[in-house]
Amino acid sequence: MIQIVDKSFETFLSAEKIQEEIQSVANRINSDYAGKEVVFIAVLNGSFMFASDLFKRITLDCEISFVKVSSYKGSTASSGRVDELIGLNTNIEGKNVIILEDIVDTGITIDKIFTLLRAHQPTSVQIATLLYKPDAFKGKNAPHYVGFLIPNFFVVGYGLDYNERGRNLDAIYKLKGDVPTQNTMLNLVLFGPPGAGKGTQSERLIEKYGLVHLSTGDIFRANIKGETELGKLAKSYMDKGSLVPDEVTINMLRSEVMKYENPKGFIFDGFPRTTAQAVALDEFLNSLQTSITLMLALDVEENELRERLMKRAESSGRPDDADPAIIQNRINVYKNETAPVKAFYEAQQKFASINGIGSIDEISDRLYQAIDELK
Ligand code: IMP
Ligand code: MG
DSSP states (O other), X not given: OEEETTEEEEEEEOHHXXXXXXXXXXXXXXXXXXXXXXXXXXXXTTTHHHHHHHHTTOOSEEEEEEEEEEXXXXXXXXXXXXXXXEOOOSOOTTSEEEEEEEEXXXXXXXXXXXXXXXXXXXXXEEEEEEEEOTTTOOOSSOOSEEEEEOOSOOEEBTTBOBTTBOTTOSSEEEETTOOXXXXXXXXXXXXXXXXXXXXXXXXXXXXXXXXXXXXXXXXXXXXXXXXXXXXXXXXXXXXXXXXXXXXXXXXXXXXHHTTOXXXXXXXXXXXXXXXXXXXXXXXXXXHTTOOOOEEEXXXXXXXXXXXXXXXXXXXXXXXXXXXXXXXXXXXXXXXXXXXXXXXXXXXXXXXXXXXXXXXXXXXXXXXXXXXXXXX
């Protein structure tokens, strides 16, 4: 515990944790902007430490400029207050800009900077911030690269101040007594063999719990179609017939997750498929101060699956539903794939097998019960 002026603060994020997270932000930026010219714009005062530690880890062809936003009274009575960007000493026209912030709170500062930068006609503008308080955010420009998502409480250290003090601390501290809002997110991993009713049941879970559905397959397709940097990267592997590396997949998932402002939770579909991915997902969710709540696996006997799929083939016309050999292969792939991931969540007591035989309502009720038991 430390004392700054009249207030007590307690440790919140250690120096090591901060450095680790900065490395991960740098890796993402280095990969997203590979081969591009980047201008970093660090917003003073608070961001100087983050900017320095991050910049050391950037391997791109880049420049950095340090700016301040100043607000002054306009010359006429009607002009009100005028914002001005001070210190921008490099030409950003046609360049990719990354704004560096220590913290995004209400997002007002960032919105002002966006407006002011637009006049200089950069090609693109993204925000990288060490800390982000989504509960306080009311802005138009949410940060794209975030070190830590934090609850809405007051923090100091590592560049951030309380009455101009505390900026020199190498860790981040939070005001003592500020209670972190509980992690109320519900994050589910849903598994089920082909024909288990995963699609139907995930729709119900989404509706009942207000969750966001994240299917890695859909995200891949959307990124490739939209020709995003990540999409191009993923496609370069797929074109060679190789598996997309976990790092690329998790980065896509991360940018998708960051699109949602106050999510009630996510339902992960088709991910994680390996233990390495499950570990990466844990690390990522940890950096957002949350975690996987539960892995749900719909359990349906193989004979029943075969019957259901053959029946579905009559109406779906899907050739992979009609061929018994293909069905068997899909079931085997599922079993081999899920086994290690299931073991991973079982070890954390976060695994529930749900009997997937019965009416749609009966199965939904079993799923709800498994989830509600945790609350
Ligand atoms: P904004 O609300 O996103 O515009 O953030 C405005 C500024 O408030 C930030 O750049 C910080 O300087 C300051 N700020 C917001 N939250 C905190 C905090 O928890 N500790 C210290 N400074 C903060
Ligand atoms: Mg600041």
